[in-house]
Amino acid sequence: DQQVKQNSPSLSVQEGRISILNCDYTNSMFDYFLWYKKYPAEGPTFLISISSIKDKNEDGRFTVFLNKSAKHLSLHIVPSQPGDSAVYFCAASTAYSGAGSYQLTFGKGTKLSVIP
């Protein structure tokens, strides 16, 4: 039973264009969401997060949108750069609800390729 789903295993985007990575979740108790980026042979690095009290969070070229009613979040990268080519993982937790134990549940990842 996959609680966090990234339905697109891969995505190719031209340099300078917008990259949109999508993530769906099924557990309505999730109240904190994160995106991680991972290069080959390295550990994942934290990118951006959003709590359930917000619907948007922005950090430079990266924006995360949360649609609680649809149980959907997305990561927008504008403009996309070749160095953004990596695997992106969506993750969720129930930290604020008190029902969780500070665990993250990860999606399977989306491989983004930014073409020069």
Next chain:
Amino acid sequence: DAGITQSPRHKVTETGTPVTLRCHQTENHRYMYWYRQDPGHGLRLIHYSYGVKDTDKGEVSDGYSVSRSKTEDFLLTLESATSSQTSVYFCAISESGNEQFFGPGTRLTVL
């Protein structure tokens, strides 16, 4: 970057051999985690710790044990390695339990 190291970085072992992976942090963070990453599965939690001597199981804990005798060290032990435990293992740390910061990983091959 968070001060987190993993050792060894690569290991090849044989089925039935005990294996211990070490995670060391210099950040004094409360929470520590062990994940494995496999193709088609993303990152799956094995065990985690919320303090010295306080640990709990994650999603894929069978065949693994952990210990945390000091804040800075979190050990993952495979008592008798099997080929299904061939994977890349990541340690993560967190102060709040929300944002987690990952180590560089250990690639383990069980022949």
